[in-house]
Amino acid sequence: MKNDIWQKLKNEIDIKYKNVGVHTEWSPFVTGNNVVAAVEDINGKIWTGINIETASGVVCVCAERVALLKMVTESNTVIVKKILAYGKELPKEELYNWSPCGACREFLMQLSNKNKDCEILVDWKSRKTILLKDLIPYWWGNERFKNK
Numbered sequence: 001m002k003n004d005i006w007q008k009l010k011n012e013i014d015i016k017y018k019n020v021g022v023h024t025e026w027s028p029f030v031t032g033n034n035v036v037a038a039v040e041d042i043n044g045k046i047w048t049g050i051n052i053e054t055a056s057g058v059v060c061v062c063a064e065r066v067a068l069l070k071m072v073t074e075s076n077t078v079i080v081k082k083i084l085a086y087g088k089e090l091p092k093e094e095l096y097n098w099s100p101c102g103a104c105r106e107f108l109m110q111l112s113n114k115n116k117d118c119e120i121l122v123d124w125k126s127r128k129t130i131l132l133k134d135l136i137p138y139w140w141g142n143e144r145f146k147n148k
């Protein structure tokens with residue numbers, strides 16, 4: 001498919017992490033690359049990330065948030081148009097059917113209220129997407145964005 005943004009996001013992941021093996025072990029405590037993600041920001045720039053797992057659960061970071069943290073810190077951008085994330089070891093038919101965890105959803109919502117319209121791919125084959133606002137209805141923080 002020409003101009004297929006989801007394929008473009010996947011291609012960025014493939015290029016960026018082609019030399020990083022699944023379950024990469026950076027140290028006896030820190031591993032990752034079981035999950036990969038690509039984020040398209042409001043300017044059309046694509047950011048990628050892989051998950052980082054540690055022996056201390058609270059300091060693990062999802063692939064989505066790694067990509068988002070790169071976006072925020074390297075470009076000062078907070079608005080996201082699209083997110084693709086998937087587990088590398090899922091059965092092939094489920095490979096690209098993924099949605100961000102609660103922590104990632106919350107981080108996206110806190111970055112900008114415009115992220116409620118961020119599109120998340122949930123079915124690769126049909127290119128079915130869902131909007132973040134449908135994954136996190138009745139979000140608690142809308143009031144604070146009203147005067148921004």
Ligand SMILES: [Zn+2]
Nearest residue numbers: 062100101104
């Ligand atoms: Zn997450």
